[in-house]
Amino acid sequence: MPLAHRLYDNALVLGPTGRLDHDNCEAFREELAPHLERSAKDGTSIVLDLSGLEYVSSAGLRCFMLAAKQAKAQNSRIVIAAMQPVVAEIFQIARFNLVFEAFPKVRDALAALSPAAAAAFDRG
Amino acid sequence: MRVRFWGTRGSIPVALTSADIRDKVAEALFRAEGRRFDSVGEAHDFAVKHLDFSLTHTFGGHSPCVEIETGTEEYLVCDMGSGARPLGAHVLARQSGKPATVNVFMSHVHWDHIMGFPFFGPAYVPGTHIRIHGCHEVIEQAFRLQQAPPCFPVEFSQLAADIEFVKLTPGRAHEISGVQVTPTPQMHSGESYGYRFEAGGKVVVYTTDSEHKLENRAQTERFVRFFHGADLVVFDAMYSLADAISVKADWGHSSNIIGVELCQMARVKHLVLFHHEPAYDDATIEGVLRETRRFEELTRGTQALQISAAYDGLEIDV
Numbered sequence: 265m266p267l268a269h270r271l272y273d274n275a276l277v278l279g280p281t282g283r284l285d286h287d288n289c290e291a292f293r294e295e296l297a298p299h300l301e302r303s304a305k306d307g308t309s310i311v312l313d314l315s316g317l318e319y320v321s322s323a324g325l326r327c328f329m330l331a332a333k334q335a336k337a338q339n340s341r342i343v344i345a346a347m348q349p350v351v352a353e354i355f356q357i358a359r360f361n362l363v364f365e366a367f368p369k370v371r372d373a374l375a376a377l378s379p380a381a382a383a384a385f386d387r388g
Numbered sequence: 389m390r391v392r393f394w395g396t397r398g399s400i401p402v403a404l405t406s407a408d409i410r411d412k413v414a415e416a417l418f419r420a421e422g423r424r425f426d427s428v429g430e431a432h433d434f435a436v437k438h439l440d441f442s443l444t445h446t447f448g449g450h451s452p453c454v455e456i457e458t459g460t461e462e463y464l465v466c467d468m469g470s471g472a473r474p475l476g477a478h479v480l481a482r483q484s485g486k487p488a489t490v491n492v493f494m495s496h497v498h499w500d501h502i503m504g505f506p507f508f509g510p511a512y513v514p515g516t517h518i519r520i521h522g523c524h525e526v527i528e529q530a531f532r533l534q535q536a537p538p539c540f541p542v543e544f545s546q547l548a549a550d551i552e553f554v555k556l557t558p559g560r561a562h563e564i565s566g567v568q569v570t571p572t573p574q575m576h577s578g579e580s581y582g583y584r585f586e587a588g589g590k591v592v593v594y595t596t597d598s599e600h601k602l603e604n605r606a607q608t609e610r611f612v613r614f615f616h617g618a619d620l621v622v623f624d625a626m627y628s629l630a631d632a633i634s635v636k637a638d639w640g641h642s643s644n645i646i647g648v649e650l651c652q653m654a655r656v657k658h659l660v661l662f663h664h665e666p667a668y669d670d671a672t673i674e675g676v677l678r679e680t681r682r683f684e685e686l687t688r689g690t691q692a693l694q695i696s697a698a699y700d701g702l703e704i705d706v
Binding site for chain 2: 286319321322323325326329333350353354356357358359360362363
């Protein structure tokens with residue numbers, strides 16, 4: 265799964281796309297790992313921009329759970345933004361809305377993480 | 389086959405409180421909005437057609453006990469939770485004095501799955517045959533232990549029925565009372581076993597107290613094979629997925645999401661959510677059922693999966 269990433273000051277926006285299920289969840293975890301490591305080292309916060317994610321299975325949700333656990337253990341932050349309606353419903357049914365802070369738009373998430381990141385986003 | 393649920397709650401039996409019933413009645417009266425009913429039957433019809441199930445009923449109740457009727461004279465029962473007490477009354481009434489033969493299949497011997505046996509009426513009737521099947525070595529020990537002093541006033545050895553313990557082999561199909569019964573090991577503290585029952589071209593799977601590790605692909609494939617083509621799967625859906633893979637990981641239970649995914653992969657026809665969390669009230673369980681049906685809708689492939697939530701007294705024909 266291609267994982268586009270873009271840094272806005274001290275916040276990194278990652279954008280998984282397509283479907284996240286048994287077939288590609290390990291590849292997604294491998295792609296996510298260096299970003300989580302970086303987050304531990306320099307305190308960068310992570311926004312998962314899910315606007316391009318069409319579907320997530322239990323295996324994909326497990327990847328999100330592992331990322332949330334790692335972020336908590338290393339005292340860094342990872343939040344969700346811009347979920348498509350289907351993915352938002354799946355998050356709700358699986359009670360992942362209680363695991364992650366979720367925001368309607370990427371900018372909302374950045375603003376909640378740091379004013380500098382939101383300002384960088386506004387500058388484009 | 390007909391599957392009859394006598395106990396559907398997980399871990400410990402629960403009962404509605406007087407306040408719960410008062411609140412249900414008050415809410416039902418409020419929703420009736422001044423309607424006039426000329427008979428109890430009319431009021432009953434209104435309640436069933438226009439009010440939520442969780443308002444007019446309760447999921448219950450007793451801890452696990454499920455009967456599978458196959459048309460033979462012998463009884464087939466999964467687990468001996470507290471639901472075994474009303475099942476026992478049912479058996480005695482139906483037998484009208486004639487001793488019964490009861491085949492029990494034990495998922496495991498945790499307390500909520502054996503606690504009904506000392507209250508199972510037929511165990512006290514001379515001439516009754518009770519065959520307790522399972523794959524664990526400790527089943528007889530557990531049944532005797534719970535009736536040993538000082539825990540219970542009637543010792544196991546005092547029971548009048550002829551009680552036999554039958555060891556089954558996991559993965560092997562056993563012919564029992566005209567039904568092919570295949571046990572499979574499941575992940576649970578002390579291990580548990582699921583059962584696949586096949587008779588007359590119909591398949592029922594009873595799989596409770598079973599945790600599914602998402603990262604274990606081989607295990608997933610094994611369960612898909614075990615469930616494959618089943619008409620009905622009775623599934624441990626005690627937790628939400630988030631709880632099952634985080635704070636309650638390794639507690640030995642599963643979620644509604646995993647139940648749907650496994651049943652979809654196995655092309656099962658009907659999934660029954662079972663082993664309800666004791667902390668959930670009726671409205672919460674009904675909400676879980678509604679969400680699970682929605683999840684199935686969102687993820688449906690070529691075959692729809694019917695979904696129900698088990699309640700004490702539910703009967704399903706397959």
